[in-house]
Amino acid sequence: MKIGVIGGGQLGRMLSLAGTPLGMNFAFLDPAPDACAQALGEHIRADYADQDHLRQLADEVDLVTFEFESVPAETVAFLSQFVPVYPGAEALRIARDRWFEKSMFKDLGIPTPAFADIQSQADLDAAVASIGLPAVMKTRTLGYDGKGQKVLRSEQDVTGAFAELGSVPCILEGFVPFTGEVSLVAVRGRDGETRFYPLVHNTHNSGILELSIASTDHPLQSLAEDYVGRVLKQLDYVGVMAFEFFEIDGGLKANEIAPRVHNSGHWTIEGAECSQFENHLRAIAGLPLGSTAKVGESAMLNFIGEVPPVDKVTAIDDCHLHHYGKAFKVGRKVGHATLRCADRATLDQKISQVQSLIKAV
Amino acid sequence: MKIGVIGGGQLGRMLSLAGTPLGMNFAFLDPAPDACAQALGEHIRADYADQDHLRQLADEVDLVTFEFESVPAETVAFLSQFVPVYPGAEALRIARDRWFEKSMFKDLGIPTPAFADIQSQADLDAAVASIGLPAVMKTRTLGYDGKGQKVLRSEQDVTGAFAELGSVPCILEGFVPFTGEVSLVAVRGRDGETRFYPLVHNTHNSGILELSIASTDHPLQSLAEDYVGRVLKQLDYVGVMAFEFFEIDGGLKANEIAPRVHNSGHWTIEGAECSQFENHLRAIAGLPLGSTAKVGESAMLNFIGEVPPVDKVTAIDDCHLHHYGKAFKVGRKVGHATLRCADRATLDQKISQVQSLIKAV
Secondary structure (H helix, E strand, O other): OEEEEEOOOHHHHHHHHHHHHHOOEEEEEOOOOOOHHHHHOEEEOOOOOOHHHHHHHHHHOOEEEEOOOOOOHHHHHHHHOOOOEOOOHHHHHHHOOHHHHHHHHHHOOOOOOOEEEEOOHHHHHHHHHHHOOOEEEEEOOOOOOOOOEEEEOOHHHHOOHHHHOOOOOEEEEEOOOOOEEEEEEEEEOOOOOEEEOOOEEEEEEOOEEEEEEEOOOOOOHHHHHHHHHHHHHHOOOOEEEEEEEEEEOOEEEEEEEEOOOOHHHOOHHHHEOOOHHHHHHHHHHOOOOOOOOEOOEEEEEEEEOOOOOHHHHOOOOOEEEEEOOOOOOOOOEEEEEEEEEOOHHHHHHHHHHHHHHHHHO | OEEEEEOOOHHHHHHHHHHHHHOOEEEEEOOOOOOHHHHHOEEEOOOOOOHHHHHHHHHHOOEEEEOOOOOOHHHHHHHHOOOOEOOOHHHHHHHOOHHHHHHHHHHOOOOOOOEEEEOOHHHHHHHHHHHOOOEEEEEOOOOOOOOOEEEEOOHHHHOOHHHHOOOOOEEEEEOOOOOEEEEEEEEEOOOOOEEEOOOEEEEEEOOEEEEEEEOOOOOOHHHHHHHHHHHHHHOOOOEEEEEEEEEEOOEEEEEEEEOOOOHHHOOHHHHEOOOHHHHHHHHHOOOOOOOOOEOOEEEEEEEEOOOOOHHHHOOOOOEEEEEOOOOOOOOOEEEEEEEEEOOHHHHHHHHHHHHHHHHHO
């Protein structure tokens, strides 16, 4: 079976590492000459709107999936004429746009921060009057890793903010005094079977994920599964989805979904019986889903900007390096480490060891 | 770091799957147009004696390693002029030739079956008179998976046996009434640090490995480590080596070594903290060695001739498929499954489930 992936970054790379042992081959459509997935599959170097090359991809592969949710709707529609596409156009339409996304959560009875659609500075002023400050203004589309966002703390921040974010459609979200950020990675098969990984505690820095720790018997696990299950069913979703929540007052408020394998699920490569990457491929290929059970106590630490010296990372017991083979650049995710330990105390100690390496670079 | 591999079959493929997350790239020199490792690295399609292409490989990579031990000595000597080669020429010289191999065991005080060098039918007749029947005659070089061997049970089998195996240098080995076959996979770093995986029980069928089960606290573990340690030191070995033993009367007799990652170590991909593939790469790259500790109870079952339907293999809990992407052919190793279970009883049950699939194809 040959899988086409729109995007050829580290997620595509890890999909191929998981799928090759299942007997799959991969083709990545990505305009970047140095797309790091090309080490592990065919690289079709083309723009995401290039219909000739999209057609070539569709002709070569059995099905198509995505590495990122901001893929143009036209790309999905075009491909869908020729080849099965998972997740489907509706899931991408919703996930691509924060307004659609939050509106869907509301319709499904999933708590969210207060939010409002912003099409102008006047909309923003009205929304701030209603929701209050502090609040976060985000572009409806194309934001990631803290980009396309502005925290509004005072009236001064509000003035001209719409123009500052490019005078594009935005969403205003009320500030949530959260006690933690958690994500639930789920997978749903073509037949509707659904499995959930354990909730993951996430720590961000400047909007970029730094640390994920897989939980054990989290008290909010079943509530999170209920919420995510509603979305998966609503979208008739196929594949892996990550759902980010704010943890607040012993409850959850929905932040956003990612209709794809997700950074907060990278720990599953070693830390779960079947990784999010293998499970995404199993789901879209119509294979039985794999176990989402944990193997030991696990955490994931991102390497941002650069990977610490490989001999230092590999010297840490229980540590598994995932180097993406990308050029080092400030703020860029260039690798991660998974820790898989026998117990939580050891895990915490190893997290500190890896953090020391990160600080040293 | 770019690694050159002589040979581009499943071992090369699994080396790349293990090394890519360490930030390594791979080039495989293999004459086969369909070498299955080419999905995961550059394929230099050339004969192993083709000096132009060997030179190209040497120029492109940081170091060279091998997928099989019968690589010509001239190839190793040629490459060594331009690039570090691990394991070294001496290890390959010994491992390639059963006479050198058994003689080294004897010199190092490691018990072996009785053996004799056979250069003619007269040598064979004399050796049979001394060693007795039954015995096994094997070509000194190029044998694998039961090929290049003949079991001699009666005087009738002895007649003309030298010509039958091609009138090439052979070795005669006395029959060993073994109770089991075990192998020890070891890894030795450039600095001499050595680690051992748990002893593995192997079951063969017609000379081809069918099933490997990793042991727990095997009573012969330390004896095996002593023997293997002697060989590693003698050869100043760098990389992974597999050492096959006959288990007999509560002791061990050396059968043979493989100076490379080995089929009986495939279970380590999921079943050990750091796989034999990653540890081989760590060793030759001068990185710290990884833990050889088991994760759960593990076994490996080979898929020979064909891989059972992927949806059936993936439906078995605790089962990890490794499809080599090779054309199916009778007697050919085309994949394997690793089982990693919480306890031995579950493992035995899962082994039966996989065996049922194998019998059904």
